[in-house]
Amino acid sequence: MAAHFGRLGAMATGKAPFDAKVAAENADVVVYMSKLPWAAFVAGSDTGDTKAKPEIWKDPAKFKAASEKMQAEVVKLAAAAKTGNADNLKAAFGPAAETCKGCHDDFRAK
Ligand code: ASC
Numbered sequence: 001m002a003a004h005f006g007r008l009g010a011m012a013t014g015k016a017p018f019d020a021k022v023a024a025e026n027a028d029v030v031v032y033m034s035k036l037p038w039a040a041f042v043a044g045s046d047t048g049d050t051k052a053k054p055e056i057w058k059d060p061a062k063f064k065a066a067s068e069k070m071q072a073e074v075v076k077l078a079a080a081a082k083t084g085n086a087d088n089l090k091a092a093f094g095p096a097a098e099t100c101k102g103c104h105d106d107f108r109a110k
Pocket residue numbers: 001002005006009097098100101104
């Protein structure tokens with residue numbers, strides 16, 4: 001996730017040249033991957049070597065809402081990437097990154 005989202009971030013922040021094809025491909029991978037983590041957070045998976053905070057299981061509705069917000073934002077990010085316009089990617093990247101950060105702040109230990 002970090003690798004593919006990171007490539008979009010590099011383009012959105014001017015650290016890498018904008019390449020519409022690369023942006024669209026990476027955004028599609030992000031959309032696909034955005035659906036995957038949630039099935040792993042089953043009851044009982046809160047123990048052992050994990051960065052998952054107990055809040056995931058204490059407030060599953062909040063966790064689910066955060067996951068859905070991220071999934072919605074990366075769909076918008078992919079749509080923006082597919083316009084082939086760097087400014088659209090830039091505009092969509094910040095809100096998507098906020099949903100990563102928001103969930104990590106609340107639900108992932110440092
Ligand atoms: C990334 C990455 C995250 C998010 C977050 C956004 O590239 O690995 O977790 O962006 O840092 O604030």
